[in-house]
Amino acid sequence: MNEVIAISRDASPFDQTFREPPHSLEAEQAFLGGVMADNRVLDGAAFLKPEHFALAAHACIYEAILALRERGRVADPLTVKPLVENLPVIVEAGGVPYLVGVASAAVGRLNAIEYARLIRDLWVRREMIAVGQDIVAAGYTPDFDRDAMAIWTDAEARVEALTEVKAPEEPGTLERLEEIYKNPGKLLGVSCGLTALDNLLCGFQAGQLILLAGRPSMGKTTLAASMARKAKAGDDPAKVAFFTLEQSKSEIEIKIISDLASVPMETMRRGTYADASEFGRVVDAHNRLRKMPLAILGRSGMTPAEIRAEARHIKRRLGGLDAVFVDQLTHIAPPDKRTTNRVHQIGEILKPLKAMARELGVPVVLLHQLSRGVEARENKRPTLQDLRDSGEIEQDADVVMFVYREAYYLERDEPVQPDVEDYEGPSDRDYQAAIRKREAWERNITRARTAAEVIVAKQRMGPIDTVTLYYDGRLSRFGDVGRYE
The missing domain is CATH 1.10.860.10 (DNAb Helicase; Chain A)
Incomplete structure (x- = not known):
């Protein structure tokens, strides 16, 4: 009774003779x-x-x-x-x-x-x-289009999947609706730490692929780092994995420390602290960051399979996982290097990331840089149309958000300050028009310097709208309007 057919301990692992797989x-x-x-x-x-x-x-x-x-x-x-x-x-x-x-x-x-x-x-x-x-x-x-590390990562993920305890099944529709009914106004998703955005999205939901896109210098990485640092799962700090494929781990940490310590990044970069207490705030912020359940991994050229494998490692190390951030799409290596069509490559990257979100039961926030097409029009606020050359992003993403800062464009369109020596009297209309233009610009730039917009252009299960946030580039800070002014 209960005979187990197994491999002999004396057999060589390279023995090619037939051996029946172990079973009973x-x-x-x-x-x-x-x-x-x-x-x-x-x-x-x-x-x-x-x-x-x-x-x-x-x-x-x-x-x-x-x-x-x-x-x-x-x-x-x-x-x-x-x-x-x-x-x-x-x-x-x-x-x-x-x-x-x-x-x-x-x-x-x-x-x-x-x-x-x-x-x-x-x-x-x-x-x-x-x-x-x-x-x-x-x-x-001899498949040299696929490197050995990718093969090993896939195998490692398969082995890990054998022994991983599966997450409990997500609650049924009625159970979820009942929970919302019993807790009106309660955020059931992962909070990103930004009240207006949380209210619009009801938090980041498990299994969602969330796209955060924008042109360079809009603050995509800074916003993502801020959300990762502030994220909460219920009343507790969320356990977060942050993959930085473009910037180094140290650069992301400095952004977070600057925000926590209220010390400009330029001060930390040059070491021009006002006094010892200012540097002490940096040390304190660094120690606070070290205690957070936030794992930052800096490595360029990762494949989706490698990101998934590392996310599983981080989940075990942190004792759970609530959210994953990936910065950014264009720096993820395609699974199949033989494919040269970029649209097809993006599709092959998005599908496993979406599958990872469902498998791990976490929201995956994916950053993406928009093309220069945005710059060619007068209104430079991004729209879903700006994703048309990026494959199936719009279709695959559950939520699409664009970050936009008007100040970036205003600073590059600063009108010349009229020279008083050129003033020819009350009849000089050109001078007066230049003065009015300059004054209007100064009002606009003063307002825009501390503001950023997050445009929610797609939300599969909710409304779309634009949320205004407080922004301070010196401190790598995004926050709720009214909190820091």
């Missing part, structure tokens, strides 16, 4: 019999899935048991029989007499749960063998 049909029969004798066994074996069984007939029987229990019915030989008796794999195994034999192999509840653990353990071993064989095959295959 007796353990599978004993477990299934135990479940049909006492359905309470399932309470202690929720980790076991049909695909964990070595024999297809056993997987079909287990699927039938789960289907019956899901409908609230008792799963025993009489109720299971109509669901499986005509299936080819059951007929091939011996038909109804085989099902009766499985039922007669029943063991007690505690033993059945132990057999469930054995069944899953043997499945993990079979999958490890399959991964190992794939690694060997890939190592011998």
